[in-house]
Amino acid sequence: MTTLAIVGAGRGLGLSAARRFGREGFDVALISRHQEPIDELAADLTQQGITARGYTANVRDARSLISTLDRVAQELGPIEVLQYSPLPQKEFLRPVLETTVEDLLGAVEFSIYGPVAAVHQVLQGMRSLGRGSLLFVNGGSGAxxxxxxxxxxxxxxxxxxxxxxxxxxxxxxNIRVRQLIIPGAIAPGHETHDPDKIADLLWQLHNEPGDFRVYVEPMPDA
Ligand SMILES: NC(=O)c1ccc[n+]([C@@H]2O[C@H](COP(=O)([O-])OP(=O)(O)OC[C@H]3O[C@@H](n4cnc5c(N)ncnc54)[C@H](OP(=O)(O)O)[C@@H]3O)[C@@H](O)[C@H]2O)c1
Structure with a gap:
């Protein structure tokens, strides 16, 4: 059995992706800053027959992320799929003229140092497995x-x-690296932006080779 590690897992896309991969036999590690909500999420998944466990880490603290991913691999088994999808903080979402160096420092830790730390931690395990996927999820500003x-x-x-x-x-x-761009809000029941439909796309990105960047819906001029 191999593991999906969701870095930034909540009740939105995190839960849907956990269910989608869990249904296919993956064990799931749910990683976020707060233990209680992810423990509740893990308990819900366990009730649905999925092996899931909650772990805390702050992606802005590379050491915490690295040691958590190490624990995940030891406790659940090798990480075959890493999904990097923490929800950005509001200070990263300010107008350009109001964005300070301090705001950028956090955004860079969150979106650059975090991914680099996570990838270096999981790559060796994927190489040993002989396969793996690194799935990056971003909003429209990623494109x-x-x-x-x-x-x-x-x-x-x-x-x-x-x-x-x-x-x-x-x-x-044999390690796939894909980026999924979600322009606009994730919305349950929406034709393209429903979290379960987006999770289906992530499953597809893991299983099929293809272009680096994929869109949930087309973005003009991207
Ligand atoms: N929601 C949208 O409308 C939307 C739109 C476009 C793109 N996206 C992208 O889709 C992905 C999933 O979004 P979602 O809203 O569905 O998220 P979600 O799976 O419901 O939850 C994401 C989790 O990220 C965790 N997180 C935030 N900051 C973190 C940090 N510094 N370290 C570790 N974990 C952190 C939060 O938990 P804690 O607070 O406990 O840490 C949160 O529960 C994200 O990549 C997001 O950028 C979302």
């Missing part, structure tokens, strides 16, 4: 800078560059 959300626009550009370079570098190791 096109939006002056109303400057911090994520700037930091997602760095995350996208890192992930795209990985896509080109480790494809031959």
């Amino acid at each position: 096109r800078p939006n002056p109303n959300v400057a911090g994520t626009s700037i930091a997602f550009a760095g995350e996208s560059a890192f992930a795209r370079m990985l896509h080109d570098t480790i494809a031959e190791d």
